Every structure is written in C-alpha cells, then in structure tokens.
Amino acid sequence: MPPRFRWVTFDVSDSLPPGWQQAIRTVAESAEFREFPRTPVLSREAPDVPGIPRGRVHADQVRLRLAWLYQRYRGMFLELAGEVSAERVMAARDDRYGIVLNVQRGTAMRFECHVDSNPLTGLLFCTDHPVGGELVIARDAAAADVAAVERGCSVIRPHAGHLIFFDGRRHPHYARPLSSASGMRVVAVMNFYTESCPESARPPELNRHLYGDE
Numbered sequence: 001m002p003p004r005f006r007w008v009t010f011d012v013s014d015s016l017p018p019g020w021q022q023a024i025r026t027v028a029e030s031a032e033f034r035e036f037p038r039t040p041v042l043s044r045e046a047p048d049v050p051g052i053p054r055g056r057v058h059a060d061q062v063r064l065r066l067a068w069l070y071q072r073y074r075g076m077f078l079e080l081a082g083e084v085s086a087e088r089v090m091a092a093r094d095d096r097y098g099i100v101l102n103v104q105r106g107t108a109m110r111f112e113c114h115v116d117s118n119p120l121t122g123l124l125f126c127t128d129h130p131v132g133g134e135l136v137i138a139r140d141a142a143a144a145d146v147a148a149v150e151r152g153c154s155v156i157r158p159h160a161g162h163l164i165f166f167d168g169r170r171h172p173h174y175a176r177p178l179s180s181a182s183g184m185r186v187v188a189v190m191n192f193y194t195e196s197c198p199e200s201a202r203p204p205e206l207n208r209h210l211y212g213d214e
C-alpha cells in the first residue's frame with residue numbers, strides 16, 4: 001500500500017510571545033510581493049503556468065526582525081519536530097532557507113503547487129481563515145497540477161497558533177487563494193532534515209534558482 005499522507009498538529013499559541021500575531025503581520029506587510037517563477041524540479045503546476053504571484057519574507061529578515069521566531073525554529077519547534085519523526089531531526093544549517101514567511105494578500109495570490117525536497121516541513125499558521133487560503137494536499141502522488149490535486153485531497157484550514165508537521169516529498173500541495181480581497185494570509189515555513197534525507201541532498205538547482213548559487 002502506498003504511504004498515506006498524514007500530518008500532526010500542535011497548538012503552540014501559549015508558547016508564543018504576547019502580540020506575536022501583530023508582530024508577524026507588520027513584517028509580512030513588507031514582504032517581497034511579485035510573481036515568482038515556477039520552481040525547478042519540484043513544481044507541480046500545469047505547463048502553461050509560468051509563475052505564481054505571492055509574497056515572501058526572506059530568512060535574513062525573519063532572523064533580524066522576528067528573532068523569537070527564529071529561536072523557536074532552532075529550539076522548541078525543533079523539539080516538537082523530533083517528537084513526530086522516527087529519526088533524529090535537524091534544523092537547516094543554511095540560514096537562507098531554514099525559516100521564511102509566505103504571504104498572500106487579496107484573491108489573486110496563492111502558493112505554488114509543488115512537492116518538498118526536505119523530509120519534514122513545519123508550518124506555523126499566523127492568521128485565521130474560515131474560508132479560503134486552505135493548504136491542500138493531493139492523495140495521489142502523480143497529481144501534476146492544481147486541478148488534479150483538487151480531485152482528491154486533504155484540506156487543512158489555517159488556525160493562528162497551530163504548528164503542523166508533514167512529509168511533503170511525495171504528495172503535491174499548494175495553498176488556495178483567499179476569498180477576501182482585504183485578507184492577508186501569513187505562514188511561517190520551516191525546513192527540517194534527517195540523517196536519511198540530509199540538507200546536503202537538497203537539489204542544487206533550488207539554490208541556483210532562489211539565490212543564484214553557482
């Protein structure tokens with residue numbers, strides 16, 4: 001039987017500093033908003049989709065402006081990640097992609113349909129969305145675009161203060177657009193690694209694409 005998709009949720013609201021949501025919103029408003037070209041190797045978008053509009057707060061800004069969040073990625077959240085994995089879990093050594101914020105504003109942005117290269121992803125939802133902005137994960141590993149993902153999927157509604165962990169290497173996933181033109185969705189995305197799927201196995205195309213690595 002092929003592995004079924006599963007995820008684990010921790011409610012970490014009471015472990016976050018007072019005013020954390022507003023602090024994140026303020027930083028998220030200064031995200032880089034633009035159309036991001038599809039990701040090499042990992043994209044599961046239809047061939048006619050050249051890019052997807054969204055916002056990103058880069059890792060250096062998270063570390064500088066949300067130090068408490070960066071510290072939790074390497075501390076408490078890493079410990080929780082270890083609870084859900086059979087293997088020892090490590091945070092990324094490279095600060096460029098350890099923890100970033102993904103941001104959507106209005107109804108035209110969404111997050112690219114893709115699979116992950118890292119064996120464990122943590123998402124801290126920072127905003128609530130009763131409708132729209134859901135994380136949608138295909139049951140079928142062969143789903144090759146958004147429409148195929150939507151035909152059979154798990155749907156996770158963002159709740160602020162909920163931290164989820166999952167292995168997204170085999171199941172294509174994306175974030176739906178918001179339903180409100182004035183809405184803003186913010187999620188902190190964390191990469192974790194294990195000995196059997198270490199950081200050194202991250203596809204070099206990704207770093208070339210994102211950071212211009214040689």
Ligand SMILES: [Fe+2]
Pocket residue numbers: 114115116121168173
């Ligand atoms: Fe992902």
